[in-house]
Amino acid sequence: LCIAETCPSGSVTVLSDQFSPDTTSDAAAGILIPHTYPGTPIHVQKQWFKETFTYLFAISNSAEASEAGIHLVSGWQVFKNSPKEELPFWSDIVLGFRLMSKAELQKFPQHQFGQAFTTLKCDCPPYLLWLEKRLKAAGVQIYTRKVADLWELHSEYNVVVNCTGIGARQLVGDEKLFPVRGQVLKVHAPWVKNFIRDGDGLTYIYPGIHRVTLGGTREKDNWSLAPDPGTTKDIFDRCCSLEPSLRGAQDIKVKVGLRPSRQHVRLQREVLSQGGVKLPVIHNYGHGAGGFSVHRGTAKEAARLVGECIAALQGSSSRAKL
Numbered sequence: 383l384c385i386a387e388t389c390p391s392g393s394v395t396v397l398s399d400q401f402s403p404d405t406t407s408d409a410a411a412g413i414l415i416p417h418t419y420p421g422t423p424i425h426v427q428k429q430w431f432k433e434t435f436t437y438l439f440a441i442s443n444s445a446e447a448s449e450a451g452i453h454l455v456s457g458w459q460v461f462k463n464s465p466k467e468e469l470p471f472w473s474d475i476v477l478g479f480r481l482m483s484k485a486e487l488q489k490f491p492q493h494q495f496g497q498a499f500t501t502l503k504c505d506c507p508p509y510l511l512w513l514e515k516r517l518k519a520a521g522v523q524i525y526t527r528k529v530a531d532l533w534e535l536h537s538e539y540n541v542v543v544n545c546t547g548i549g550a551r552q553l554v555g556d557e558k559l560f561p562v563r564g565q566v567l568k569v570h571a572p573w574v575k576n577f578i579r580d581g582d583g584l585t586y587i588y589p590g591i592h593r594v595t596l597g598g599t600r601e602k603d604n605w606s607l608a609p610d611p612g613t614t615k616d617i618f619d620r621c622c623s624l625e626p627s628l629r630g631a632q633d634i635k636v637k638v639g640l641r642p643s644r645q646h647v648r649l650q651r652e653v654l655s656q657g658g659v660k661l662p663v664i665h666n667y668g669h670g671a672g673g674f675s676v677h678r679g680t681a682k683e684a685a686r687l688v689g690e691c692i693a694a695l696q697g698s699s700s701r702a703k704l
């Protein structure tokens with residue numbers, strides 16, 4: 383969508399073997415709280431987060447908000463022991479960041495330190511369906527297709543953008559990319575209005591427009607998409623210990639996703655070449671546990687790289703199929 387919006391001289395086609403509700407993004411809680419990528423400078427990660435926050439904040443403040451599934455949510459991140467960094471790098475991008483008072487911490491007898499703030503949440507599938515609607519409105523073609531090798535696209539397209547998440551491991555043989563399995567519960571508990579996140583990153587409660595997401599797990603190199611009943615009980619018990627009223631939650635649905643994890647997002651241009659024929663590829667995958675938090679920022683950078691490829695093609699060749 384970002385490419386269609388910023389490179390109007392090109393025509394965009396989306397190819398994917400799976401669509402909502404069967405993607406990793408559909409399993410996510412969709413909260414905007416960054417996860418750090420150890421291999422990317424903090425100022426770059428901060429810029430990606432800021433661009434994403436600003437983009438979604440505008441949607442949350444428009445008539446589209448409920449259809450797009452974007453809303454503000456306030457809550458707490460609580461710690462059993464004080465964290466090394468009391469002020470995370472994103473504290474001046476979320477709204478109203480402050481340390482919790484002693485009185486607030488009384489709600490969490492097992493925790494001794496906390497941060498209160500307001501952030502944004504994307505509800506999925508609604509947000510993905512809204513993006514798809516915007517794609518169609520922008521004239522983008524959408525086809526169901528599994529791509530076995532990027533080179534198979536060279537005769538049909540001038541530039542390829544690879545946003546295949548964990549699928550990139552097989553598609554481009556990236557062994558630096560690994561799955562971190564996450565299981566969550568989506569429950570009906572409309573009285574829960576505030577998010578609660580344990581600072582250890584394992585247990586969280588994120589209220590959405592219709593359902594509350596309860597998490598979670600982080601299992602490196604586990605490829606299983608099958609829900610595990612023992613894990614479901616464990617997640618539920620952990621969340622109830624943070625928010626006892628969840629014992630009354632109903633209609634518990636289980637979702638599993640594989641976080642496409644890497645030391646850093648692969649956001650770069652590569653030129654494939656066979657027999658003198660070239661195919662520019664922009665990679666944009668490996669967003670791990672933070673894809674929602676930085677998606678617009680990384681998409682903007684990918685679109686900028688696509689713009690560079692288009693300019694180079696327009697400059698060098700009249701055979702560009704733009």
Ligand SMILES: Cc1cc2nc3c(=O)[nH]c(=O)nc-3n(C[C@H](O)[C@H](O)[C@H](O)COP(=O)(O)OP(=O)(O)OC[C@H]3O[C@@H](n4cnc5c(N)ncnc54)[C@H](O)[C@@H]3O)c2cc1C
Pocket residue numbers: 397398399400401405406407408409410411412413414415527528529530545546547548549550553563564565566597598638639640641642667668669670671672673674675676
């Ligand atoms: C349980 C869980 C909770 C999470 N919660 C949050 C959160 O609260 N906040 C946050 O910021 N992040 C969260 N994340 C992380 C976030 O979900 C991911 O970073 C993000 O979804 C990755 O998006 P993606 O588009 O790269 O991958 P995907 O959503 O997996 O999309 C990749 C697409 O590529 C297609 N594809 C793959 N290979 C091929 C191929 N060979 N040919 C054709 N198509 C292909 C797939 O079908 C799919 O449609 C969570 C993740 C999990 C698992």
Ligand SMILES: O=C(O)CCC(=O)C(=O)O
Pocket residue numbers: 411412413415417564579583586597598641670671672
């Ligand atoms: O970590 C969080 O609190 C949000 C959920 C998430 O990003 C995840 O489970 O990967």
